[in-house]
Amino acid sequence: xxxxxxxxxxxxxxxxxxxxxxxxxLWEDSGYFNPDVCLExxxxxxxxxxxxxxxxxxxxxxxxxAGHGLVMTIEDLIVRYKRMRGFKTLxxxxxxxxxxxxxxxxxxxxEKEGRTRFDIERNQLYQEILDFTLLNSSNIxxxxxxxxxxxxxxxxxxxxxxxxxxxVYQTFKKLYDDDLVYRGNRIVSxxxxxxxxxxxxxIKDEERIEPYYYLKxxxxxxSTSRPETKFGDKYVVMHPKDERYAEYIDGQKIDxxxxxxxxxxxxxxxxxxDMEFGTGVMTITPWHDNVDFxxxxxxxxxxxxxxxxxxxxxxxxxxxxxxHIKKARGLxxxxxxxxxxxxxxxxxYKHVVRTCYKCGTILEPQIKNQWFxxxxxxxxxxxxxxxxxxIEYIPDHYKKITVHWLENIMDWNxxxxxxxxxxxxAKICNDCGHGMVDLDNTILKCKKCNGSVRVDxxxxxxxxxxxxxxxxxxxYPDSNDFKTFYxxxxxxxxxxxxxxxVSRMIMLGLYITGEIPFKKVYLHGLVLDAKGxxxxxxxxxxxxxxxLTEKYGTDAFRIGMIVGNTPGTSLSLSEDKIRAYKNxxxxxxxxxRFILSSTENVIYNENFNKYIEKENVLISERSxxxxxxxxxxxxxxxxxxxxxxxxxxxxxxxxxxIEESKEIFLNGTPEEKExxxxxxxxxxxxxxxxxxxxxxxVTEELWSIIPVDNKKLLMVEKWPKAEKPEVLS
RNA sequence: GCGCGAUUAGCUCAGUUGGUAGAGCAACUCAUUUACACUGAGAAGGUCGGGGGUUCAAGUCCCUCAUCGCGCACCA
Numbered sequence: 001x002x003x004x005x006x007x008x009x010x011x012x013x014x015x016x017x018x019x020x021x022x023x024x025x026l027w028e029d030s031g032y033f034n035p036d037v038c039l040e041x042x043x044x045x046x047x048x049x050x051x052x053x054x055x056x057x058x059x060x061x062x063x064x065x066a067g068h069g070l071v072m073t074i075e076d077l078i079v080r081y082k083r084m085r086g087f088k089t090l091x092x093x094x095x096x097x098x099x100x101x102x103x104x105x106x107x108x109x110x111e112k113e114g115r116t117r118f119d120i121e122r123n124q125l126y127q128e129i130l131d132f133t134l135l136n137s138s139n140i141x142x143x144x145x146x147x148x149x150x151x152x153x154x155x156x157x158x159x160x161x162x163x164x165x166x167x168v169y170q171t172f173k174k175l176y177d178d179d180l181v182y183r184g185n186r187i188v189s190x191x192x193x194x195x196x197x198x199x200x201x202x203i204k205d206e207e208r209i210e211p212y213y214y215l216k217x218x219x220x221x222x223s224t225s226r227p228e229t230k231f232g233d234k235y236v237v238m239h240p241k242d243e244r245y246a247e248y249i250d251g252q253k254i255d256x257x258x259x260x261x262x263x264x265x266x267x268x269x270x271x272x273x274d275m276e277f278g279t280g281v282m283t284i285t286p287w288h289d290n291v292d293f294x295x296x297x298x299x300x301x302x303x304x305x306x307x308x309x310x311x312x313x314x315x316x317x318x319x320x321x322x323x324h325i326k327k328a329r330g331l332x333x334x335x336x337x338x339x340x341x342x343x344x345x346x347x348x349y350k351h352v353v354r355t356c357y358k359c360g361t362i363l364e365p366q367i368k369n370q371w372f373x374x375x376x377x378x379x380x381x382x383x384x385x386x387x388x389x390x391i392e393y394i395p396d397h398y399k400k401i402t403v404h405w406l407e408n409i410m411d412w413n414x415x416x417x418x419x420x421x422x423x424x425x426a427k428i429c430n431d432c433g434h435g436m437v438d439l440d441n442t443i444l445k446c447k448k449c450n451g452s453v454r455v456d457x458x459x460x461x462x463x464x465x466x467x468x469x470x471x472x473x474x475x476y477p478d479s480n481d482f483k484t485f486y487x488x489x490x491x492x493x494x495x496x497x498x499x500x501x502v503s504r505m506i507m508l509g510l511y512i513t514g515e516i517p518f519k520k521v522y523l524h525g526l527v528l529d530a531k532g533x534x535x536x537x538x539x540x541x542x543x544x545x546x547x548l549t550e551k552y553g554t555d556a557f558r559i560g561m562i563v564g565n566t567p568g569t570s571l572s573l574s575e576d577k578i579r580a581y582k583n584x585x586x587x588x589x590x591x592x593r594f595i596l597s598s599t600e601n602v603i604y605n606e607n608f609n610k611y612i613e614k615e616n617v618l619i620s621e622r623s624x625x626x627x628x629x630x631x632x633x634x635x636x637x638x639x640x641x642x643x644x645x646x647x648x649x650x651x652x653x654x655x656x657x658i659e660e661s662k663e664i665f666l667n668g669t670p671e672e673k674e675x676x677x678x679x680x681x682x683x684x685x686x687x688x689x690x691x692x693x694x695x696x697x698v699t700e701e702l703w704s705i706i707p708v709d710n711k712k713l714l715m716v717e718k719w720p721k722a723e724k725p726e727v728l729s
Numbered sequence: 730g731c732g733c734g735a736u737u738a739g740c741u742c743a744g745u746u747g748g749u750a751g752a753g754c755a756a757c758u759c760a761u762u763u764a765c766a767c768u769g770a771g772a773a774g775g776u777c778g779g780g781g782g783u784u785c786a787a788g789u790c791c792c793u794c795a796u797c798g799c800g801c802a803c804c805a
Contacts, residue, residue: 014767205801237805277805279805281805284805285805350804351804352803352804400733401733401801404733408802532740563753564741564753565742569734569735569742570798574741576753577753579754581753583767585767587768589764589765589767591764591765594764596764597764598764635745637745639742639743640743640744643743646752654764655770659769
């Protein structure tokens with residue numbers, strides 16, 4: 001029998017739909033997401049230590065997926081915890097224009113409309129994608145709110161904001177002045193579908209089984225899986241120590257019959273040849289191969305382009321000119337066979353080809369005159385701080401992975417031939433190709449040869465701007481925010497982008513600010529479906545976080561994402577699990593209902609000190625519990641705390657303590673009743689506080705109902721302390 | 730080829746510095762005007778991938794093998 005005058009909401013099961021938006025508005029209206037407001041309103045002390053987390057800027061090209069759901073959950077949990085611990089807590093939200101990613105999404109949209117980006121004038125295309133992005137942005141921001149994110153919207157940044165672009169430009173200029181960025185002819189990976197180059201990270205290696213050809217090249221046999229690149233090969237290379245070819249000398253010319261007639265080839269002896277591989281002899285194609293390029297560069301050999309940017313053969317291919325390499329290969333082999341130049345064909349040669357990670361097109365190495373950052377000097381500084389353990393990796397094996405990558409780092413191609421992005425502020429000489437950074441648009445002649453110049457039409461690799469995110473968003477160098485909140489405390493993001501993003505932030509942060517950008521890196525794994533499969537639209541197993549929050553409530557979704565999810569490990573998301581936590585939210589609801597109905601005429605007193613022995617035992621147990629989970633929270637072991645608090649509430653508090661209270665309330669002495677009532681409310685209020693970072697909505701709602709004096713919003717209440725200080729030690 | 734992980738209950742995963750294996754979900758047996766069926770009580774389920782070593786003691790440390798996953802390189 002329920003007492004008539006308890007909050008009528010409690011008489012029905014917990015209804016997330018009725019609650020969540022209302023609670024979020026309460027929080028947002030309070031202004032407490034903003035640490036300055038917390039300070040102004042006396043929520044935190046004036047000398048409170050800062051705690052800063054910069055949100056990985058969300059790609060503004062779609063809607064929130066399960067991975068975002070995880071990011072928002074973990075980060076909001078961290079931030080709410082720190083806020084309750086009295087830190088001057090800033091969680092700065094942001095959006096990423098996500099250059100190439102967004103352009104690909106938009107191109108697919110265009111394709112459906114029967115258009116292509118190559119038919120659209122640059123400025124118009126830019127405007128269209130901008131509109132598309134802005135539309136998505138507001139959508140995404142709504143979804144981030146739905147997840148309960150307590151980020152400071154007043155400080156929100158977008159990668160294309162003027163202030164960010166300005167910082168990015170200054171960084172580029174500084175790199176240029178320090179001779180750390182150069183424009184040069186280098187091999188890049190070129191996607192003929194997307195018509196842009198990539199850095200070495202945006203590449204997907206794919207195993208292929210293809211024929212492998214052994215071709216007669218004068219007195220030699222060379223082997224290749226790509227005969228279509230061989231038209232211009234006029235250097236034949238072998239190892240200087242290779243006995244088999246001892247009779248040939250470096251620089252020697254030989255005449256031989258090749259695909260389109262007789263040619264003169266030059267013998268090159270080079271240490272970089274693997275004698276064990278194939279016949280130990282190869283011809284080189286410097287324009288379309290990394291290794292060949294390196295040899296040609298070092299030996300000063302001529303380079304010639306064979307394949308154009310669309311994957312078609314150039315005039316050097318003679319009768320094959322203009323044909324696409326895909327079609328040409330067979331025809332070329334046919335011709336070689338007719339000429340008796342094919343020695344043998346290995347039909348099932350297994351090798352790995354580099355493909356575009358978005359469209360699967362085989363990437364063609366091409367020599368391009370583009371901007372590259374010299375990474376070695378930047379990487380060395382990063383390695384130094386990492387080896388000094390000045391950045392903590394959670395889990396720590398990511399440190400090893402990072403060190404390995406940094407030790408073998410390659411120069412970073414930051415030029416992208418796409419419209420959607422931050423334009424590279426540079427002029428290029430029409431005569432000598434020299435590149436000059438020109439922030440004020442004042443360079444009119446080449447500084448090297450006095451030739452005429454043109455504006456660089458390329459945009460920056462999107463990771464170049466996001467790599468500067470921690471200091472760029474905080475208004476480096478003179479803003480108060482930068483002084484207060486940098487270096488940030490933690491970078492929480494997907495393990496997947498450890499190189500793309502995290503490592504580059506460390507390098508650029510150190511380079512520009514001289515300080516590490518964050519003290520800790522917390523890396524979460526992928527979110528997989530219940531069967532442990534990667535979610536993808538084509539498999540049809542994508543789980544939309546908003547469908548789950550709609551069905552089970554955001555709190556259930558959030559704690560379901562946390563429990564059992566260790567950092568760095570991928571998480572299988574099952575609906576059963578989320579449903580279980582929906583029941584938990586309702587359990588809390590009913591616990592509150594029971595406590596309020598059975599203690600209705602008790603006035604809760606936070607400083608109640610007449611507990612009888614029975615309660616003192618429970619308090620000491622609770623105290624131990626609080627101190628252990630507080631330590632685990634500080635160690636970022638949320639997966640354990642989530643499980644423990646669940647277990648404490650349900651199996652201990654509800655099933656045992658509340659059950660035995662029924663007897664006390666029925667037959668106990670007034671002292672026993674009073675003692676127990678105080679304990680129940682006190683414990684409930686502590687549970688709500690501990691649970692708040694995990695399940696912010698239901699806990700805030702219950703907090704508003706329970707009889708505690710001088711209540712603030714739960715989100716700014718203090719995290720409970722263990723009553724017995726000695727337990728803490 | 731080099732590197733990094735993983736292998737524990739049917740499934741998903743915990744297991745902190747070595748001290749006789751834990752949780753959720755699922756399945757099983759009971760209970761049923763109970764704060765809560767979005768429930769309660771109970772039971773079941775594991776030679777911790779194989780082998781070897783260190784130790785009084787190993788899921789945990791060392792070596793080795795196997796399988797799976799990922800990254801990097803090579804890919805003439």
